[in-house]
Amino acid sequence: MATRKIGLFFGSFNPVHVGHMILANFMATKTEMTEVWMVVSPQNPFKERASLARDHDRLHLVELAIGDTPNLKASNVEFTMPKPSYTIDTLAVLRDKYPDREFALIMGTDNLATLHKWKNHDIILRDYDIHVYNRPGYEPGDLATHGRVTIYDAPLMHLSATYIRKTLKEGLSARYLVPDAVAREIEASGLYAK
Incomplete structure (x- = not known):
């Protein structure tokens, strides 16, 4: 049986929006990867924690955004890891837990340009696409x-989670900015309203 190739798309997803979903779907359908796991990060070492919604709320929104899409999955692998979480440590945990799968990273050119600052970036480049x-x-x-890097012209949206949170704080709807199920949940729960 062929090795399943899993792309790991890390993010705060605070909240997950249509731009994230377009990228995840592109990577799952237009590349050699058979699945994309959207890894909800509890705390990015380079970001302030104050503006983050609770971990499980963000995970739930990602699950709602994915719905029944077969080649996308939400992952909470970092929730039980020491904070802040580092990609190299997450990769080690996943490799131990799923030895039959081949993992790769998904990132933007902004992250690639600063990859040399990441913990054990040389090992990441040696062992992962x-x-x-x-x-x-x-x-x-x-x-x-x-040799381990492939760059794609994926469809992108000029949309940020910061903009969406600001919109919600102003009491406005996030409809069309986030998947419908996410918009309904945010409205019903009042998440990001204050």
Whole structure:
């Protein structure tokens, strides 16, 4: 049986929006990866925690966004790991837990350009493929030609979770900015309203 190739799409997903879903679907359907796991990060080492919604709320929204899409999955693997979580540590946990799967990273050109600052970035580059989507205004840097790196012109939206949170705080609807099921849950729960 062929090894299942899993793309790991890390993010705060605070909240998950249609731009995230378009990228996840692109990577799951237009590349060699058979699935994309959307890894909800409790705390990115480079981001402030204050503006984050609760971990399980963000995970639930990702699950709602995915719905019954067969090649997408929400992952809470980092929830029980020491904080802040580092990608290399998450990869080690996943490799131990799923030895029959081959994992790859999904990131934007902005992250690729700063990958040299990541913990054990040399091991990541040695052991894992990296699937990169072009982000306007960001140069991929020296790693663009690395043998483990593939760059894609994926469809992108100029949309941010920060913009959506601001919209919700103003009492406005996030309809069309987030998947319908996510919009309904945010409205019903009042998440991000205050």
